[in-house]
Amino acid sequence: xxxLSLGALLAILAVLLVLSGFFSMAExxxxxxxxxxxxxxxxxxxxxxxxTARLLAHTDRLxxxxxxxxxxxxxxxxxxxxxxxxxxxxxxxxxxxxxxxFVTVVILIFAEITPKVLGAAYSEKIALNVSYVLTPLLRVxxxxxxxxxxxVKGLLWITRxxxxxxxxxxxxxxxxxxxxxxxxxxFIPAKHHNILLNLFGLKDVTVDDVMTPRSxxxxxxxxxxxxxxxxxxxxxxxxxxxxxxxxxDQVVGIVHVRKVFNQxxxxxxxxxxxxxxxxxxxxxxxxxxxxxxLQNFQENRRKIALVVDEYGELLGLVTVEDILxxxxxxxxxQTPHHQDYFTPESEGVxxxxxxxxxxxxNRKLGTHFRLDGPRTLNGLILExxxxxxxxxxxxxxxxxxxxxxxxxxxxxxxxxxxxxPVLEQRAVDGGF
Numbered sequence: 037x038x039x040l041s042l043g044a045l046l047a048i049l050a051v052l053l054v055l056s057g058f059f060s061m062a063e064x065x066x067x068x069x070x071x072x073x074x075x076x077x078x079x080x081x082x083x084x085x086x087x088t089a090r091l092l093a094h095t096d097r098l099x100x101x102x103x104x105x106x107x108x109x110x111x112x113x114x115x116x117x118x119x120x121x122x123x124x125x126x127x128x129x130x131x132x133x134x135x136x137x138f139v140t141v142v143i144l145i146f147a148e149i150t151p152k153v154l155g156a157a158y159s160e161k162i163a164l165n166v167s168y169v170l171t172p173l174l175r176v177x178x179x180x181x182x183x184x185x186x187x188v189k190g191l192l193w194i195t196r197x198x199x200x201x202x203x204x205x206x207x208x209x210x211x212x213x214x215x216x217x218x219x220x221x222x223f224i225p226a227k228h229h230n231i232l233l234n235l236f237g238l239k240d241v242t243v244d245d246v247m248t249p250r251s252x253x254x255x256x257x258x259x260x261x262x263x264x265x266x267x268x269x270x271x272x273x274x275x276x277x278x279x280x281x282x283x284x285d286q287v288v289g290i291v292h293v294r295k296v297f298n299q300x301x302x303x304x305x306x307x308x309x310x311x312x313x314x315x316x317x318x319x320x321x322x323x324x325x326x327x328x329x330l331q332n333f334q335e336n337r338r339k340i341a342l343v344v345d346e347y348g349e350l351l352g353l354v355t356v357e358d359i360l361x362x363x364x365x366x367x368x369x370q371t372p373h374h375q376d377y378f379t380p381e382s383e384g385v386x387x388x389x390x391x392x393x394x395x396x397x398n399r400k401l402g403t404h405f406r407l408d409g410p411r412t413l414n415g416l417i418l419e420x421x422x423x424x425x426x427x428x429x430x431x432x433x434x435x436x437x438x439x440x441x442x443x444x445x446x447x448x449x450x451x452x453x454x455x456x457p458v459l460e461q462r463a464v465d466g467g468f
Contacts, residue, residue: 042120042123042124045116045119045120045123046120048116049113049116049117049120052109052112052113052116053113053142053143053146053147055105055109056106056109056110056113056143056146056147056148057146057147057148057150057151058151058166059102059103059105059106059109060106060147060148060151060152060155061151061152061154061155061162061166062102062155062162062163062166062169062170063099063102063103063106063152063155064151064152064155064156064159065155065156065158065159065160065162065163065166066088066091066092066098066102066159066163066166068155068156068159069088069092069159069160069163070159070160071092073160074088074089074092074160075089077164082164084164084165084167084168085164087164087167087168087171088163088164088167090171091167091170091171091174096185096188096189097174097178097181097185098170098174100177100181100184100185101170101173101174101177101181102170104177104180104181104184105173105177106147109147110143110147113139113142113143113147114135114136114139114143117135117138117139117142118132118135118139120135121134121135121138122135213236214233214236217229217232217233217236230365231363231364231365234362234363234364234365235363237362238325238326238327238362238363239325239327241325241326241362241395242322242323242324242325242326243320243322243323243324243325243326243329243341243343243352243354244322244323244343244351244352244411245326245393245395245407245411246326246354246358246359246361246362246393246395247343247351247352247353247354247358248352248353248354248358249351249352249391249412250284250350250351250352250353251391252391253278253284253350253352253353254268254272254274254277254278255277255278255279255280255284255287256268256269256277256278256279256280256291256310257280257281257282258279258280258281258282258288258307258310258311259281259282262305262306262307265305265310266305269293269296269297272293274293275292275293275294276290276291276292276293276339276340277290277291277292277293278290278317278342278353279291279310279311279314284350285348285349285350287317287342287350288311288314288317289311289314289315289316289317290314290315290316290317290318290340291310291313291314291315292313292315295313296310296313317342318336318338318340318341318342319341319342319343319344320332320341320342320343320344320354321343321344321345321346322343322344322345322346322351324343326359326362329341329354329359330356330359333356333359339355339356340353340354340355340356341353341354341355377389377391377392377396377397378392378400378401381452384454384455384456385452385453385454385455386401386452386453386455387441387450387451387452387453388413388450388451388452388453389413389449389450390412390413390414390417390447390448390449390450390451391412391413391414392412392413393411393412394406394407394410394411394412394413394416395407395411397413397453401453401455402455403434403436403453403455403457404434404457405433405434405436406434413438413448413451413453414447414448416433417431417433417438417440417448417451418447418448420433424443424446424447425440425443425448426440426443427440427441427442427443428440434457435457436453436454436455436457437453437454438451438452438453438454439451439452
């Protein structure tokens with residue numbers, strides 16, 4: 037060391053700083069690398085990705101070679117700076133102090149912070165390339181790293197800490213997946229993006245949220261005259277019809293209108309022929325999650341189900357189309373059991389039917405009515421007012437002015453909703 041010139045020592049110091057920066061950059065890029073992206077590249081046959089995956093499969097060995105090289109080089113750089121300082125300033129306390137400060141600043145800037153910032157910013161490109169260097173280096177230094185890891189494993193055993201070894205097979209929660217989709221929206225077609233978000237939202241949606249309520253279900257009463265049944269079938273837009281006796285709760289089956297017309301062409305339609313072509317009704321309990329019911333529809337080869345409560349009373353009707361629309365959005369044409377609940381009245385003001393589901397109201401009009409209670413606008417108004425309101429009465433719900441336009445049969449039939457919320461008064465009160 038004493039035989040080397042000052043220029044040679046500075047050149048060696050520069051090389052050591054570059055090598056230290058290399059190990060720092062490699063460490064950060066390896067740890068910051070997207071594991072899912074890496075698995076994709078491995079499946080594509082990328083050689084650098086395969087080498088990187090092998091290194092990350094044994095994190096203890098990878099960190100061992102990185103930290104061994106980094107610390108050894110930093111120690112050598114510190115010793116070299118001390119030699120340079122002694123030559124320039126002499127062997128005094130001032131020279132040692134200045135050399136310590138100088139080497140700390142230099143290592144931080146050129147061998148730690150800057151390389152690690154670059155490693156984090158370009159993790160994939162750097163990690164895949166440095167793997168070609170780290171792989172043979174690990175083989176050469178493996179005996180030393182194995183010996184050091186013996187002490188590491190012993191310390192972990194004493195402290196009862198067991199590190200995870202599935203770094204290449206990370207698991208994500210449903211909420212984490214949802215955040216990934218939200219952040220990757222610029223790389224996913226808008227339609228696919230919305231479908232994925234709708235799928236994540238289905239975990240909180242049940243058949244009660246999408247069903248057609250009992251009051252809007254049309255059906256055939258077997259106790260009605262056969263001529264009335266024929267007229268009802270001829271004027272109905274519904275492909276499937278409920279069949280009941282006397283009361284809608286007494287459902288006996290479901291009949292396909294097309295089969296009824298086929299029967300009418302081949303002969304006279306009677307109660308017996310109607311019962312013969314009728315299929316048994318399919319009942320499901322309220323509160324069934326949508327994804328579960330979609331699977332049940334598929335397994336039972338059904339397209340329509342009747343929702344009943346714990347007492348067996350009919351609550352509503354749900355179809356495959358209802359569930360699919362929650363995922364892919366509305367179809368181009370209206371399904372038989374759907375209707376338009378909205379009538380624009382003026383700028384920012386809409387007439388809304390009381391039976392309109394709050395989910396549809398929020399989705400189509402951009403409102404933010406709460407969904408943790410009643411499922412329809414009528415139910416939300418009754419819960420807020422705690423009585424049957426009269427036409428002309430007004431109230432504010434979740435900041436949105438709502439005016440009662442029409443009531444009938446102890447329920448709100450039509451309400452006028454102002455879409456612009458009153459932000460300064462978010463609390464629900466009895467007027468505005």
